[in-house]
Amino acid sequence: MLALRLARGTHPLVLLRRLLVAFASAGVGFLLLCALGYAAGHPDDSATATLRLLWCLVPLAAMVHLAVAVARTDPSTRPRPGLSAIGLGPGRLTAIAAASTAVSCTLGSALALLVYLHLRGDITGMPFDGAAAELLAADRPMPLPAALTLLAVPPVTASLAAALALRLRRPVPSADDPPEDGAPGGLPWGVALLAAGLAVEIYAGRSQGEAGVFAGWALTALGLAVAGPGLTHLSGRLLQSVRPGPIRLIAGRALMTESRRIGRPLGVVCAVGSGAFAAATLSVTIGPPAVLGAVLVVACTIGTLATAALEARHARTSTTTALLALGAPPATLRTAAALRAGALLLVLTPVTWAVAALAAMPLHS
Amino acid sequence: MVAPPDNDVLWARSLNCSLGGTPALSGVSIGIREGEILAVTGPRGSGKTTLLRCLSGQLTPDQGEVWFNSSPVHTMAPLQRERLRREKFGWIAPEPALVPELTAWENAALPLLLRGSSQQAAKTTAMEWLERLDIGMCARKRPHALLQAQRQRISLARALVSTPCVLYADEPTATLHRAEGAQFLRTLTTAARSHRITVLLATSDPEIATLADRAVALLDGRRVNSTGGGANGAEGVTACSLSV
Numbered sequence: 001m002l003a004l005r006l007a008r009g010t011h012p013l014v015l016l017r018r019l020l021v022a023f024a025s026a027g028v029g030f031l032l033l034c035a036l037g038y039a040a041g042h043p044d045d046s047a048t049a050t051l052r053l054l055w056c057l058v059p060l061a062a063m064v065h066l067a068v069a070v071a072r073t074d075p076s077t078r079p080r081p082g083l084s085a086i087g088l089g090p091g092r093l094t095a096i097a098a099a100s101t102a103v104s105c106t107l108g109s110a111l112a113l114l115v116y117l118h119l120r121g122d123i124t125g126m127p128f129d130g131a132a133a134e135l136l137a138a139d140r141p142m143p144l145p146a147a148l149t150l151l152a153v154p155p156v157t158a159s160l161a162a163a164l165a166l167r168l169r170r171p172v173p174s175a176d177d178p179p180e181d182g183a184p185g186g187l188p189w190g191v192a193l194l195a196a197g198l199a200v201e202i203y204a205g206r207s208q209g210e211a212g213v214f215a216g217w218a219l220t221a222l223g224l225a226v227a228g229p230g231l232t233h234l235s236g237r238l239l240q241s242v243r244p245g246p247i248r249l250i251a252g253r254a255l256m257t258e259s260r261r262i263g264r265p266l267g268v269v270c271a272v273g274s275g276a277f278a279a280a281t282l283s284v285t286i287g288p289p290a291v292l293g294a295v296l297v298v299a300c301t302i303g304t305l306a307t308a309a310l311e312a313r314h315a316r317t318s319t320t321t322a323l324l325a326l327g328a329p330p331a332t333l334r335t336a337a338a339l340r341a342g343a344l345l346l347v348l349t350p351v352t353w354a355v356a357a358l359a360a361m362p363l364h365s
Numbered sequence: 366m367v368a369p370p371d372n373d374v375l376w377a378r379s380l381n382c383s384l385g386g387t388p389a390l391s392g393v394s395i396g397i398r399e400g401e402i403l404a405v406t407g408p409r410g411s412g413k414t415t416l417l418r419c420l421s422g423q424l425t426p427d428q429g430e431v432w433f434n435s436s437p438v439h440t441m442a443p444l445q446r447e448r449l450r451r452e453k454f455g456w457i458a459p460e461p462a463l464v465p466e467l468t469a470w471e472n473a474a475l476p477l478l479l480r481g482s483s484q485q486a487a488k489t490t491a492m493e494w495l496e497r498l499d500i501g502m503c504a505r506k507r508p509h510a511l512l513q514a515q516r517q518r519i520s521l522a523r524a525l526v527s528t529p530c531v532l533y534a535d536e537p538t539a540t541l542h543r544a545e546g547a548q549f550l551r552t553l554t555t556a557a558r559s560h561r562i563t564v565l566l567a568t569s570d571p572e573i574a575t576l577a578d579r580a581v582a583l584l585d586g587r588r589v590n591s592t593g594g595g596a597n598g599a600e601g602v603t604a605c606s607l608s609v
Contacts, residue, residue, distance in 0.1 A: 243485075246478040253466035322462040325423065326523075327451030328479050329444065 003099040006076040017070045018104045020303055024063040025108025025154040026115070027296040031056045032150040033116045034136065034289045041137030052289075059293045060154065062300035065268065067105065067158035068165045069307040071097045073314070079169055090169050098163040105155035113151060117142075135288070183233045184260050190227025190267075194220050198358055205362035213362055217278060220359040221271040224352065228267015233259035235347040239339065250323070251336040255343065258312045265305040266344065270352040272301045277356035282363055373432075374399040374563050375420060375531055380429035382415055389415040390426070390586045397531070402554060402564040404577035412586040413567035417533045420565065421454050422446035434530070451479055455524035455532040455562075457553075459539040461516035463508040463523075469515075470495060470504040473522040480527065494522040498552060514545040521549065525556055531563045538573065550576055 007015070035056055039049035071077065077097040079090045117123045119132040120142070197219025204212025233256050240252025255262075276298070286294075320333060373396040382390040390412045397403050405413045418424040420431055422438050423446075431438040433453070438446065450456070455476075463472045474491035478484065495501045498518045508516050517537065524532055534553065538546030554576055557564045566577055574580040582589045 245484065246475065249467065249471065249478070250464070253464075257466045318462070319464050319466075322464060323475075325450075325456055325458070325462065326476055326479065327447050327449075327454070329447055329451075332479070 003096045003103065006096065007100060007103075010074075010076050014074060014076070017073070017303075017307060018100070020299075021063075021067045021070050021101070021158070022104040022108040022111070024059075024066055024296060024300050024303075025105040025158065026111040027108075027292060028056065028059050028063045028154045029109040029112030029151050030116055031059055031289055031293055031296070032153065033112060033147060036143070036146055036150055037116075037120075037136035040140050040143060055290075055293065059296040059300070060157065062268075062297045062304075063154060064158050064161045065265070066300040066304045066307070067101050068161050069265065069304045069311070071101050071162040071166060073307050073311045074100070077166075090167075094163055094166045094169070097166050098159040101162045102155045102159040105158045109151040109154060113147070116147075132288075183237075184229035184263065186226045186228070186263075186267075187230025187234070190223045190225075190230060193223030193226055194355060195223075197221075197223055201359065201362040217359050217363065220355055221274050224274055224355055225264075225267040225271040228265075228270060229259050229263030231347060231351060232263035232266060232344065235343045236340075238347070239343045246328075247332055247336050247339060250333075251339040251343070254316065254319075254336070255340050258315070261312050261315070262305075262308055262344075265301065265308045266348065269301050269305050270348055270355075272297055273352050274356035274359060277353070278360040278363055281360045372398055374434060375565075376432045377416075377420060378430045380416070380419055380426045380431070382412075382419055382424060382426045382429075384415065388586055390419065393429075393583070393586070393588055395420075395581060395588070397563055397565065400558075400561040400563055401579060402557060402566060402577040404574035404580040405565060405567045405583060406569065406571060406574045406580050407583035408569055410585075411583040413569075413583055414535050415586075416583065417535050417565055417567055421456060421531075421533050422449055451476065452527075453530045455527065455529035457517075457520055457524050457532070457534040457537045459536045461508065461513070461520040463516060463519060465508055468505050468507055469500065469511070469519050472508065472519055473526055476523060476527040491522065491526055494526050495519070497556075498522050514541055514549070517541060517549060518552075521553060525560075525562070528560050529562060531565065532557060534564060534566045536567055536569065538568075538570075546573075 007018070032053070035049065035052040038052055039046070042049060074097060077093045077100070079093055083093070084090075114123070116136065118126060120136045120138045122138075122142075197216045199216070200219060201213050201216030204210075204216055236252045236255030236257075236259060238252075239255060240249055244252060276294075279294075323333060324330070375397040376395070378394045380390050380393045380395075381388075393412070393416060395416070405416060407413050415424065419426050420438075422431070422441065426439060429439065433449065438449065441449065464475065467475070470488060470491045473495055474487040477487035477490060492501065492504060495504050498521060500515050500518050500522070503511055503515055503519070508519070511519070517540070521537070524534075532553075537553065538549055541549060550573060553564070553566075556562070564577075566573070568574055
């Protein structure tokens, strides 16, 4: 109840983020139901049905990533000294965050069920009644327990992941806390994964092993995602090197400090970009569920990145206040922010493009 | 509008200011002479910080005038006020309010860098000030690796590095122990006297107010009376001028 009560008084932007989570969860739920519909319609083709179900894991992972980022930035569940003093500490707030995540995801699942039944033709009276009856196997009865189990997957995974990610938050974050200094350790692992992925792809491509080529490509995408924080730190370090003025100094150091927070979602966006590049070079024709899945993945990763950027901005509030008290013009701070974005684009775009092009090469054969 | 007296570097008349509807200052008038150390005393919530923020142009008063060196601060555009803060004023807050991702010397050099001086010159000046304040050995450390007293001294170095006309110190020793606080204030006052920096020192401790040339007391947003400080006005200024 407290989760709902807190949600009622929150800022519209926060509610919008939760609505985005609900829509993402609805999309994932619908994809899961589509896989179920295919399985019900083709009882003798269980291998393809399993493959379809497994493909749903990619949008599910993107949705969970988004849900965790939204739960982390939710101001109503952020540990606060006032609430901690009355006994509503980090533990209880984590439970509230998990509950509100579950609420939005359940809303999404219910929406997915409604849309699914509507497109099957089970619920009538609106446009597009039974528009996808064939695709969703409308001639067969829907296995209700299976559908409910599948629809429970997004809320349960998202709220579990939110609870796990938020359980270690500090009760009262203060300015004296040591920032996470030093370069994040992901860069060597990312490069190693990239190299291993490319090698696997080339070897598998010679012996015409399709699964091997795909596994290699997936390794390169994973490598990009793992290398994200390291690359972000590197661009910050480059930005503030060689006699920096105040703008470059502030921008570069901020990027180095925020490399963990921003770098992970940025790495995932790079991996998705690499996937889009591979799909564009292969020019595969995909059905409507796959289009929905691709749109979901792209929207979720970009939403996660935007949420992480917002979180980083909130974390820098005290710094911004200190700089403004010194008389730093707001234009300087805006230029620094633009410079950060520019440096990230300048470093990450060529890297992603090169990796994507290299990784897409063996896919042709 | 009446032009301010010539010998006052900063001058305010009948300031009224409310914060979110709560009246913080009602009818406060004050004049600060050049090179003087003026203590603003009063308990918590008496409007000391609001007065300092109004005088430094961080807040615009609802009514009343603020003049700095014959230019009206209350009618300035926000950009002009920022420029004034950057070029002429220094500010020390109760908390050090350093930029956490910059090292000590970079924090201290920030006002000079923001004014557009070269990196080498800013570094040299900042390092000189850090040495004078006995924190030269911390110059390459980040703020989180330092003690509160060291951080507050970096904040003092940051305020002094650009040798401002007016230095606003808002309860600078509130988070320090007594010995560290006394040393901090001694350094602050000697530096201000040797560089002829006007200082506005807000404090709730009457003992600290005795370090100033003059004290102005606030209570519930009004001036109650003004008393002479411990030092004997302008005569004591040169005698106290140590090299800091």
